Amino acid sequence: MITITDIPQKEINYFRKKILNWGNDNFSSFPWRKTKNRWHALVAEIMLQRTNAEQVVPVYKSFCSKYNKPEDLLEDGDTEIFKNLGLMWREDRIKKLAKILSDIEIPENKGSLLKLPAVGDYVASAYRSLHLGLRDVIIDSNIVRIFGRYFGFKTDEETRRKKWLFELAERITPEKKFKEFNYAMVDFTRTICKPRPLCRQCIILKNCNFKNR
Numbered sequence: 001m002i003t004i005t006d007i008p009q010k011e012i013n014y015f016r017k018k019i020l021n022w023g024n025d026n027f028s029s030f031p032w033r034k035t036k037n038r039w040h041a042l043v044a045e046i047m048l049q050r051t052n053a054e055q056v057v058p059v060y061k062s063f064c065s066k067y068n069k070p071e072d073l074l075e076d077g078d079t080e081i082f083k084n085l086g087l088m089w090r091e092d093r094i095k096k097l098a099k100i101l102s103d104i105e106i107p108e109n110k111g112s113l114l115k116l117p118a119v120g121d122y123v124a125s126a127y128r129s130l131h132l133g134l135r136d137v138i139i140d141s142n143i144v145r146i147f148g149r150y151f152g153f154k155t156d157e158e159t160r161r162k163k164w165l166f167e168l169a170e171r172i173t174p175e176k177k178f179k180e181f182n183y184a185m186v187d188f189t190r191t192i193c194k195p196r197p198l199c200r201q202c203i204i205l206k207n208c209n210f211k212n213r
Contacts, residue, residue: 012171016174019181019188020174020177022188022203023185024180026187027184027187028187030056030057031060031061031064032056033130033183037064038106039067039068039069039101040060041130042123043063043094045122045126045127045130045131046090046094047059047060047063048126063081066081070097070098071098073094073098074098074102090118093117094117096118097118097119100116110136122139129178130183133179135173135175135178138186140160141160142189142193143169145195146193149210150208150210152209152210197210
């Protein structure tokens with residue numbers, strides 16, 4: 001198996017540039033990507049866990065129209081909206097989150113975010129990098145999949161928790177265009193480098209280890 005130090009910087013640069021360029025041409029304009037409402041942005045990232053973005057769109061729009069702030073959710077009590085997404089654990093945790101955020105501002109510090117209900121490492125990182133303009137790396141099963149395929153290492157359910165994978169993501173994520181890069185990675189792994197990849201449409205296929213498997 002490769003080590004992170006084995007990967008040449010030129011390969012890191014190539015991957016980053018290609019993904020950024022693809023993202024510039026293929027940005028998906030989902031409604032939560034335009035919001036200035038931090039409450040809506042945080043809830044959107046929670047909704048997106050283990051759920052297709054297209055499925056989230058109508059639920060997110062309905063949520064935003066009813067709950068402009070955490071207090072609105074607490075006052076309403078109607079939870080039918082969450083049933084359309086499945087994973088009903090989110091309902092209880094988002095209610096708990098609303099209760100906490102009715103008294104405090106949503107924190108920007110990652111450690112403080114991780115103390116909130118329904119906010120794990122991915123949600124905290126996505127919220128910070130995509131909505132606050134703070135550099136953070138995002139890692140989920142899709143990111144693990146593309147890294148494993150491209151750089152040629154085996155992956156399993158524990159890979160995303162490995163320190164070396166975080167170090168790889170750190171090397172690849174740009175210092176300045178991190179938001180654009182993270183959105184591009186989300187979109188590319190959702191539409192091209194899927195579980196059943198569309199390799200003929202892949203802009204990094206030339207250097208990808210997956211094509212030789």
